[in-house]
Amino acid sequence: MRALRSLEQWELLHYLGRWLLLACAAAVLAGSASAAFLLALGWATQTRESTSWLIAGLPIAGFAVGWVYHRVGRPVEAGNNLIIDEIHDPRKVIPRRMVPLVFLGTVVSHLFGASVGREGTAVQMGGALADQVAKACRLRPEDRRVLLMTGMSAGFAAVFGTPLAGAVFGLEVLAIGRLRYDALFPCVMAAIVADRVCLAWGVHHTVYAVGTVPPVTAASVLAVLLAGVVFGLAGLLFARATHRFGALMKRWVGYPPLRPFVGGLMVAGSVYLLHTQAYVGLGIPTIVAAFEHPLPWWDSVGKFAYTVVSLGSGFKGGEVTPLFFIGATLGNSLAPWLHLPFAMLAGLGFVAVFAGAANTPLATTIMAIELFGPAVAPFAAMACVASYLFSGHAGIYHAQRLGAAKHVRSLPEDLRVGEWPAYRRQRDRDAP
Numbered sequence: 001m002r003a004l005r006s007l008e009q010w011e012l013l014h015y016l017g018r019w020l021l022l023a024c025a026a027a028v029l030a031g032s033a034s035a036a037f038l039l040a041l042g043w044a045t046q047t048r049e050s051t052s053w054l055i056a057g058l059p060i061a062g063f064a065v066g067w068v069y070h071r072v073g074r075p076v077e078a079g080n081n082l083i084i085d086e087i088h089d090p091r092k093v094i095p096r097r098m099v100p101l102v103f104l105g106t107v108v109s110h111l112f113g114a115s116v117g118r119e120g121t122a123v124q125m126g127g128a129l130a131d132q133v134a135k136a137c138r139l140r141p142e143d144r145r146v147l148l149m150t151g152m153s154a155g156f157a158a159v160f161g162t163p164l165a166g167a168v169f170g171l172e173v174l175a176i177g178r179l180r181y182d183a184l185f186p187c188v189m190a191a192i193v194a195d196r197v198c199l200a201w202g203v204h205h206t207v208y209a210v211g212t213v214p215p216v217t218a219a220s221v222l223a224v225l226l227a228g229v230v231f232g233l234a235g236l237l238f239a240r241a242t243h244r245f246g247a248l249m250k251r252w253v254g255y256p257p258l259r260p261f262v263g264g265l266m267v268a269g270s271v272y273l274l275h276t277q278a279y280v281g282l283g284i285p286t287i288v289a290a291f292e293h294p295l296p297w298w299d300s301v302g303k304f305a306y307t308v309v310s311l312g313s314g315f316k317g318g319e320v321t322p323l324f325f326i327g328a329t330l331g332n333s334l335a336p337w338l339h340l341p342f343a344m345l346a347g348l349g350f351v352a353v354f355a356g357a358a359n360t361p362l363a364t365t366i367m368a369i370e371l372f373g374p375a376v377a378p379f380a381a382m383a384c385v386a387s388y389l390f391s392g393h394a395g396i397y398h399a400q401r402l403g404a405a406k407h408v409r410s411l412p413e414d415l416r417v418g419e420w421p422a423y424r425r426q427r428d429r430d431a432p
Helices: 008-050 052-072 080-088 098-113 118-136 141-160 163-172 181-200 218-252 257-273 284-290 298-313 320-338 344-357 361-372 374-390 418-428
Strands: none
Touching: 008 098, 008 118, 008 141, 008 181, 008 284, 052 257, 080 118, 080 141, 098 118, 098 218, 098 320, 118 141, 118 320, 141 181, 141 298, 163 181, 163 361, 218 257, 218 298, 218 320, 218 344, 218 374, 257 298, 257 361, 284 298, 284 320, 284 344, 344 361, 344 374, 361 374
16 A cells, blocks of 8 residues: 555545645636626627617726726736736736626626727636635646636636637746646546536527638638738737826826727717628627628728727726637638638637637647537648737737747746737847
8 A cells, every 4th residue: 555655646636636626616616706797798788789879978987897807807907917917927816806707897888888898797707716725725826827827718608608718828827838737637537517507507509610621731721821821910910008098098108997988989979970880799790690690891991990999998808709709700701812611710800810819729739620520720820820920929818928039039937918019129229
C-alpha cells in the first residue's frame, strides 16, 4: 500500500477528485446563471422587437445603468479585465455584486436597444461565482487562479453552447501566445458541465449551417488566407475604435452616468434617422441571414459603428456576438470577390474576426468545428490564425498579457495589451 501511495498516479487521483468537485460546483453556478441570463435576454429581445418605441428610452436606460454602476459598481466596473487581472495577480475576492449588476445592466441595455453582446456578462458571472466557491473553500492563491479560469470557461461554454471552445478560451485568453495547462482538466470539466446545466434549464442555441465546403486547393487556400487578413484588420479596428471612443467619452463627459446617456442619444437618434433597428441588440436574425443569402456590404459597417458607440459609452454586455455579426456579414460580402460560398465565408468571418479581436485562434477554430462541423476545420484554422496575426498586438481585453510576441523579437515580461501602444511609441523614440 505504501508503494502504491508513492506512485504519481495515486496523487493524480486525489487531484482529479478534488478538481472535479470544485469545477462542477463552479460549473453548476455558471451554467444556471447563464441559463437565467439567456432566458431574460430572450424576453428582453422579444419585448423590444414587439415594442419598437422602447428605443426612445435608451438614453434614460443608459443613464440608469451608468448611475447604478457609479454608485455601487465601481469595484467591478472593469468587468472581464478585472477577472483577468485577478488571475495574473491575485489580490482580493471579486465582489458578489458583479453578478446581479452585469446581469441586470445587460438585460436593460438589450431591452432598450443598445448594440452589445452577451459573452462578457456570462464570463463575468462565471468568474465571480467561481471566486465565491474559492472563498468558501479557502483556496490558496494559485488554486484560486485556476478556479477563476474554470469560471470563465464555464460561462463562455454555457452562453454559446460550445464546451470545447469554452474550455480553451479560458486557457488562451489570459496571455497572447501562452496556455495555462495546469488548468486544463478543471476548465474542460467545467465547460462541459456548464453547457449541460444550461441546456437542462431549457435553453436552446441558434443553429448555423455553412452548407457546401469546397475542397482544399491552392486557390481556396489563398482566398481564405486573404479573407483572414481582412478579418484580422477588422478585429484590430474594432478593438482600437472601442477603446479610443471610450477614452474620448471619458475626456468629454466628466460625469460617468452621462456617458451612456449620450451614447444612447446617438444610437436612438440614428435608429430614427435611418428607420432601421437592424443594428441594435444581438442581431441574431441578420447573422442567420448571412448564412442563407447575400447581404449588403454596409451591414458590417453599421453594426461596427453601433457597437463601438454602445460599448465605448458604457453600456453593459459583451463584444463577441457583435463581432460574430460583423464577421458573418463581412464574410458574406467578401464571398463574391473571393469566389467562395457565401455561407462558408460567413461562418469563417463569424469566428475569425473574434479570433483577431480577442487573440484566441485556437478557441475560435474549435468553436467553428463545434458550430459548423468538422469539414470546415482546415479553412477555419487558416482564417483564424491569419486573423490573429494581422490583428497585431491589440485586443478587446486590455488586461490580456503579451506572453509571446506575434512578430517582434522580444517583449517585456507580462506586458498588458493596453500598455502596448505606449511601449511601442517609447521603443521607437529610443531606437537609434
